Amino acid sequence: MEDDTRTPAEKAHPGPATESSAPVASSPTTTSAAGTNSSGPLPLRHGHELPFVAAPSSYLRPKPISRTMSDNRASGPLDKEQMQGLRGVREFLKVRTSYDVLPLSFRLVVLDNNLLIKKSLNILIQNGIVSAPLWDSQNSAFAGLLTSTDFINVIQYYCQFPDEIAHIDQFRLSSLRDIERAIGVLPLETVSVHPMRPLYEACRRMLKTRARRIPLVDRDDETGREMVVSVITQYRILKFIAVNNEQYTMLLKKPVRELGLGTYKDLATATMGSSVLDVIHLMVKYNISAVPIIDKDNRVLNLFEAVDVIPCIKGGAYDELSATVGEALSRRAEEFGGIYTCNEDDRLDAIFDTIRKSRVHRLIVVDDDNRLKGIISLSDILKYVLLYGEEDDDIRGN
Numbered sequence: 001m002e003d004d005t006r007t008p009a010e011k012a013h014p015g016p017a018t019e020s021s022a023p024v025a026s027s028p029t030t031t032s033a034a035g036t037n038s039s040g041p042l043p044l045r046h047g048h049e050l051p052f053v054a055a056p057s058s059y060l061r062p063k064p065i066s067r068t069m070s071d072n073r074a075s076g077p078l079d080k081e082q083m084q085g086l087r088g089v090r091e092f093l094k095v096r097t098s099y100d101v102l103p104l105s106f107r108l109v110v111l112d113n114n115l116l117i118k119k120s121l122n123i124l125i126q127n128g129i130v131s132a133p134l135w136d137s138q139n140s141a142f143a144g145l146l147t148s149t150d151f152i153n154v155i156q157y158y159c160q161f162p163d164e165i166a167h168i169d170q171f172r173l174s175s176l177r178d179i180e181r182a183i184g185v186l187p188l189e190t191v192s193v194h195p196m197r198p199l200y201e202a203c204r205r206m207l208k209t210r211a212r213r214i215p216l217v218d219r220d221d222e223t224g225r226e227m228v229v230s231v232i233t234q235y236r237i238l239k240f241i242a243v244n245n246e247q248y249t250m251l252l253k254k255p256v257r258e259l260g261l262g263t264y265k266d267l268a269t270a271t272m273g274s275s276v277l278d279v280i281h282l283m284v285k286y287n288i289s290a291v292p293i294i295d296k297d298n299r300v301l302n303l304f305e306a307v308d309v310i311p312c313i314k315g316g317a318y319d320e321l322s323a324t325v326g327e328a329l330s331r332r333a334e335e336f337g338g339i340y341t342c343n344e345d346d347r348l349d350a351i352f353d354t355i356r357k358s359r360v361h362r363l364i365v366v367d368d369d370n371r372l373k374g375i376i377s378l379s380d381i382l383k384y385v386l387l388y389g390e391e392d393d394d395i396r397g398n
C-alpha cells in the first residue's frame with residue numbers, strides 16, 4: 001500500500017543535490033525543484049543561514065512563542081504532564097485498531113513471489129512505492145514484505161559473489177531467502193498483525209522486531225485463506241497519533257536533550273564523495289535506514305536513505321553503485337520530501353506538530369551551525385511514547 005496524503009506544500013522540497021549545488025534555505029511552502037524560491041530567497045532565520053532546503057526548524061520552534069525548556073518552571077509538574085500525555089496516547093493506541101489507521105481510499109500493490117527481482121524493482125519505481133507485500137500463489141499465502149533491505153541484500157550478494165552477477169537478473173522474489181542465507185544475514189521475521197487487533201499491539205510488534213512497517217493480514221472465515229489488507233508504517237502510525245491526540249501531545253513539553261531521544265554516539269556518517277556502496281555497507285553494519293552526509297566540518301549536507309538505493313540499481317545497474325553519494329542524490333526524484341532537522345532544545349510536542357503537518361521519516365539533530373549532533377528515528381519516538389516509564393519498558397514482550 002502506498003497512499004499519498006501529502007499536501008502540495010509537503011511535496012515541494014527536494015533536498016540539496018550536491019555540495020557544490022547547495023540551494024538556499026527557504027520556508028517549506030514555496031521551494032522550486034532547484035531549491036530556490038521563485039520570488040527570490042526567503043528571509044533566513046538568524047543562525048540558520050544554511051545550505052539546506054526544508055527548514056523544519058521553523059516548524060519545530062513555532063513563532064512567536066518559543067517553546068524551549070526556559071519556559072518551564074518546576075520540573076515536577078512538567079514530569080507529571082509528560083506522563084499524562086504519554087498515558088493519553090497509550091490509551092488511544094489501545095482502543096484504536098490498525099484498521100483505523102488506513103485512509104478511506106488506498107491502493108495496495110501485492111507482488112507474486114514468482115516475479116523476477118528485476119521486474120519487482122521496476123514495478124516499485126513505476127508505482128512510486130518503496131515496499132510491497134509478497135504473495136505465494138502456489139499456497140495462497142502471504143509471503144512477507146519486499147523492502148529496500150531486500151535490495152540491499154541482493155547488492156551484498158553481488159559484492160560477495162561477483163561471478164554470480166550474470167545470474168542476478170534471473171533471481172525471483174522467492175530466492176530472496178536463499179540470498180539471505182548465502183550472505184549470512186538472519187532472515188527478517190515475517191511479522192504481520194490482524195487489522196482489527198489494537199494498534200498498540202502492532203506498535204509493540206514493530207518495536208520488538210525493529211520492523212519499520214507491518215502488513216495487516218486477515219483470514220477468510222470460510223476458506224481459511226489469508227488476505228493482505230494493507231501495510232502500516234511507523235510514519236503513518238505517528239501521523240495518526242499526532243493528528244488525533246493534540247490534547248495529549250501538547251503535554252509532551254520535555255526537550256529532546258532531556259529525554260535523550262535518538263542516537264548521539266557512534267553515528268554512521270558519510271561524505272558526498274563516499275561511494276554508494278560504502279554507504280550501503282554502513283547501513284548494513286549499523287542496521288540503520290539512513291546515513292547523514294556531512295562535510296569536513298561535520299555540517300549536515302544531506303541524508304542518504306535506504307530507499308535511495310532503489311533508483312541506483314534501476315534496470316539492474318549494479319555496477320553503478322561505485323558512483324558517489326553526490327551523484328546518486330542528484331538523481332533523486334523531484335518530489336523528495338526534504339530533510340527535517342531539530343536541535344536538542346526542541347521539545348517533543350513541537351516534533352509532533354511537525355509530524356502532524358509534514359511527511360517526516362526522521363529528524364537530524366543539529367546545532368546552530370548545522371553541525372551534526374544526532375539522529376532521531378521514528379522508531380526512537382515510537383519507543384519512547386510506548387515504553388517510557390512502563391514497568392516492562394523493554395521490547396521483549398508483546
Ligand code: AMP
Nearest residue numbers: 262263267268288289290291375377379
Ligand atoms: P532506523 O534505522 O532509522 O529505524 O534507526 C534505528 C536506530 O538506529 C535508532 O535508534 C536510531 O536513532 C539509530 N540510527 C539511525 N541512523 C543512525 C546513524 N546514521 N548512525 C547511528 N545510529 C543511527
